[in-house]
Amino acid sequence: MSNRFKSRYDDDINLFEGRWHLAQYALLIALLLAAPWLLGVYYLGELTAVLIWSLAGLGLMLISGHTGQVSLGHAAFMAIGAFTNLALMMRGWHFIPALLASAVSSGVIGAIISRPILRMSGIYLAIATLALSIIIEDVSIMAESITGGVAGLFAPPIDLFGLTIDRYSSPRAFYYLCLAVLVIVTLGYLNLLRSASGRSFLAVRDSEVSARALGVNVARAKTLSFALSCAMTGLAGALYAHLAQAVNYESFLVLISITLLLQVVIGGLGSVHGAFFGALVVVLLPQSIAMLRDFLNNTAGISIAAYPGMDTALFALLILLMVIYEPRGLYGVWFKVRTWLQLFPLYRKGMFRRTRTYLKTERQR
């Protein structure tokens, strides 16, 4: 809601809205680059986890947030990416080709699966992807030669440009690796969004019928979106395998698929920022609860019992509140705060009031 005066088409086309916008993100990048010196090893590890889950979330965001096809099965593609990467590296492949291969394998499998599955919509698509996630769980055990069966696989150290990168022995290098991958993928994502492909995804999301009438090949758009989405999530899976140092079928349970969807929803469905916000919540919530508990214990002597699953329950509570009060997620909150700051002191309370809607049946599409 800033009062920008645009004088060239490029003002709209460019990624950054102006020098101030660019400066903000440059500062963010600078902070991220400096992180290994600002944070201790433990928190650097947490930040690396945030980067990896952001990448996974970006994948899901593309297909669910921007193309409108809900997927409750994306952990399956993390699994495909992870096992492809580890299996290839164990057979002597170098890291970068293996990483690319994991993106390609997830993407191709996603493209193949998308044709029958994306003909469904709404709740049927949700349950179909859920079933997919469960099936891949099983396949992870069955395909023993690739996945190591029940026991799973260990992640070999990464040999890159003469350095040996390993999550524990060289956390800094691993962090930079994940950061590089994330930044590259994010740029690609943003590029897609500001060109015809991205617009076709939004069209499919908001009205398939008129998208078709405008020349969008809906089936192909959905397939492309799903394939790219799975490729991104597969990439995240491969990196996750190196973060966790060992993966098996239990690393990618249905619960992960569900949590991933909740993550992008709490972050803000339909916005790129949402993937990052959501990842921050998911990774840092258990930490925050522990810190809060310690704080309450030390200052007020209040002792809250440590029930198992408390962080998940709190996460669920946050989701509940978010869905009811701010359906646009944390991005929506951030957007309102930013608008308030930009318009200060002229912000009006009714600015974002939602009009009353009635549920129309989704059985007629």
Next chain:
Amino acid sequence: MDILQLLVSGIANGCIYGLLALGFVLIYKASEAVNFAQGDMMMLGAFLGITFINASYADLPFLIGITLAALILGLFGYLLDRFVLRAIFGQPQFAMVILTIALGFLMRFFAGVVWGHDPTSLETPFIGKVWMLGELMIPVVDAVIILTTVALTSILYFFFARTRLGVAMQASSQNQMAAYYMGIPVKRINAIVWALSGVVAAIAGVLFAAKGAVEPSVGLLFGIKAFAAAVIGGLGSLPGALLGGLLVGIVEPFAGRYLPEVGQIAPYLLMLVVLVLRPGGLFAQISQKKV
């Protein structure tokens, strides 16, 4: 004979899936909402049943215990809709999916806090009792499950097709705004449906606990399987839900015996096959939007 034995056990399990699927379809038919926490509601019903019936807790007679559990869970469903779900009234279906997923998480946590995480069983009057039909062994518990399911399904089908409230519910599920104009109290109807669904879930839960052990996380996977069953039958169809449940219940043991690699995932493969060949399930209810 072996096959018949598998069949009996499969049908009994299928009935429980079917009841749970029934709960899904009830809510879907009435308000086109999808309750991802249906399995967790069943889990709560199971624990309630255990609390009322087991000797170490309240030690009430079986029928009273199951009725109390059903009533409490019915009330829970009503209150859930009235106070939590009503807040997202009018939002697209997706919001309901997310909300019920979150509610499921919360229910699991709550159950873990109250009843702990150790698997617990229900002590029923028909544990271990068996009827012999020639050479066929029919566990009494299985027979009870099957009979209860048939009775409940018939009552519900009649309700939706013939009673005024039932027809009103169907109208409300197709076009809320139009239903309002016709004087249908849409919000109250939704709450009643959720109560109904809670009752059905509780009954399913108690029957489930009679057959196996319960702990807080059983609801998730069971609910997903029941959801698959509901989808196989077609989400707008009550007999479809039961049929889907039966199919899943039968396919599981047979797949486990004859195709052990796919045993675990057989219901999901079945569901995907049905969806690809007949989108919308066996008794599909999707029509084309008029533009």
Next chain:
Amino acid sequence: MSLLQVKDLSISFGGVKAVDGVSFDVEPGEVFTLVGPNGAGKSTIFNLISRLYEPGAGRITFDGEDITGRPAHDVAGLGIARTFQNIELFDHSSVLQNLLIGRHCRRDTRWFEELFFLPKVRRSERAHRRQVEEVIDFLDLAAYRDKLIAGLPYGVRKVVEIARALSSEPKLILLDEPASGLSVEETQNMAWWIEDMQKDLGLTVLMVEHDMSLVSRVSNRVLAVAEGRPLAMGTAAEVQADPKVIEAYLGTEETA
């Protein structure tokens, strides 16, 4: 040669014959209107022409080419654009984004080029925006350019629907009830725009409309249909006076 030729078009839904043997030709540069009571099958004819439905029988020829078997997403590239009776805009995007999506059939970049945002993609984007600005100028939408559809009044949305259709540089534009829900002034504006489309842009317009004053004002020829069958064709005045048409709308002396 006619721009659009519809011959013996038929389609049934279940047991209902929604369109039953409709034939007509639309000449290049004319404004051709379909009229008829509700449920006559007019929108269905549109959906058949824009290939959203499969005809049970009949043939559709556009610009010399038989398009009866073509998939719906090919139609825009061939030069047919349409609006929808119940507005089908992309609610969560801005007016500009909607119009840019309208340019999709004139796309000249592939997805992997867009992924890296190569210079040719940037040039293409600028060209599309230039084109879209002309449409915005033509329909006076400049004030709404960056506004989200979700917040716009109904009258403006109807204009955006048309703008989006025009963005694809069509030869034939299908307007489905352009004046429905509009006030007298807005309908007046609509009449001017239709005339402008015909004269300034050289478009051929095929229209479904109920507002007979608008129809009389802009149409070159009118075809009346009822219950899926053609009733009368001619100028607006001729069709309005035709006894079969009057009967379809008002009934005969016995039933009136």
